[in-house]
Amino acid sequence: MAGQDALFEYLLRLGDNALILGHRLSEWCGHSPALEEDLALSNVALDLIGQTQLWLNLAGEVEGKGRNADKLAYLRDARDFRNVLLVEQPNGDFAVTMARQFYFDAWHYLLLRELTGSTDSRIAEIAAKALKEVTYHLERSQEWVLRLGDGTEESHRRMQEAIDDLWVYTGELFDADAVDAAIIRDGLGPDPASLRDLWLGLVRATAEEATLSLPQPGWAQKGGKQGLHSEHLGYILADLQFLQRAYPNATW
Amino acid sequence: MTDSLTRPNLDQIRTWLDDVPDPEVPVVSVTDLGIVRDVRWDDDELVVAITPTYSGCPATSVIALDIEMALRAKGLNNLRIERRLSPPWTTDWITQEGRQRLQAYGIAPPAEEKADKPSPFDRFLRKPLTIACPRCGSENTARISEFGSTPCKAQYQCRACLEPFDYFKCI
Incomplete structure (x- = not known):
């Protein structure tokens, strides 16, 4: 795959992961189990939306067709989104939201840490900025997995279910395709497979301390990176894009 | 048009920026927080480089606008605000005065140096x-x-006097 095409695709993946997870988290606003968590979930969402703007604006610049972050976020259909399936999964209960966050944060942290050494300084700069925020996200989601896993009988049961149910979406995080191959070749980013052992090590150690058992690595649900999504993404976009679809080019 | 003989020097401009408050924590200025990364002349145009605290911080665009309005009020009309991402902002850039002002305002400053x-x-x-x-x-x-109430803060409570307070997180 040609360098520029792969780079555009890769930046969409980075931006769409942050956008869709940020949107999911924002759905908690006003519904969280406690006021403090309402603030925290909204703030993590805000960090992710900020990162979305940086990645998608760069994607638009690389594409060179006059699209910016807003146009890419609001005017693409589900088939053109490149986020992994994990981030579009429904919020479920608080345990599901925090398990999803922990799986994602641990991977996001490792990925960004590698991207700070990208041969493209624009990517390295955004990664360095985002890494600081994501480090904090990871500390927080890890704490919640520990607290709920090693908590009451009820919280343990719910966290164990969440860890089990979301597991099938984690394999995609480490799966490489032609886009990744071009990115690795050009020194722009890491081989996704190279992040797996560290990720698994952290997730395993955390699960153990939280008295949770981790499923065995096995068959993985994938396709999001290539635009093949679960039914959930369409509903997310219906909400996220409503205003620009109903009132094209509206500004305020 | 500002010619090089009558235009204010950069130290003067920096002291004007010392008076521009942060929109969310108005007790400290944009220079106290270390958001202003550079002030320079590009021919006749004044360039002020600012960096966001957090990438999604909604105050960043308000800060850019506040800086522009403050400098226009001083008669500087030919100016440009530049957004700079690298190196990423750190709480190490908050000045000693800034830390003291946060403390006096009831916000615990970042703990680690x-x-x-x-x-x-x-x-x-x-x-x-x-x-x-x-x-x-x-x-x-x-x-x-x-x-806490903004991405840059966390919520704490004092067990001695029971006061809830904001802590300015160290990043």
Whole structure:
């Protein structure tokens, strides 16, 4: 795959992961189990939306067709989104939201840490900025997995279910395709497979301390990176894009 | 048009920026927070480089506007605000005066001098931070949420005087 095409695709993946997870988290606003968590979930969402703007604006610049972050976020259909399936999964209960966050944060942290050494300084700069925020996200989601896993009988049961149910979406995080191959070749980013052992090590150690058992690595649900999504993404976009679809080019 | 003989020098401009308050924590200025990274002349155009605290911080665009309005009020009309991402902002850039003003305002300033911390992969190396209550000074405080009213803060409560307070997170 040609360098520029792969780079555009890769930046969409980075931006769409942050956008869709940020949107999911924002759905908690006003519904969280406690006021403090309402603030925290909204703030993590805000960090992710900020990162979305940086990645998608760069994607638009690389594409060179006059699209910016807003146009890419609001005017693409589900088939053109490149986020992994994990981030579009429904919020479920608080345990599901925090398990999803922990799986994602641990991977996001490792990925960004590698991207700070990208041969493209624009990517390295955004990664360095985002890494600081994501480090904090990871500390927080890890704490919640520990607290709920090693908590009451009820919280343990719910966290164990969440860890089990979301597991099938984690394999995609480490799966490489032609886009990744071009990115690795050009020194722009890491081989996704190279992040797996560290990720698994952290997730395993955390699960153990939280008295949770981790499923065995096995068959993985994938396709999001290539635009093949679960039914959930369409509903997310219906909400996220409503205003620009109903009132094209509206500004305020 | 500002010619090089009559235009104000950069030190003068920096002191004007010292008076531009942060929109969300107005007790400190944009220079106290270390948001202003550079002030320079590009021919006749004044360029002010600013950096966001957090990438999604909604105050960043307000800060750019506030700086522009403050400088226009001083007669500087040919100016440009430049957004700079690298190096990423750190709380190490908050000035001593800024830290004192935060404290007096009731916000505990960032605890560590250096933002370098063990990675989340070294969880057991991380030590819980000791945050002193900005009201009574007691170190018997507890974190009640990792986030506060803005992304840059966390919520704490003092167990001695019971006052809830914001802590300006160290990044």
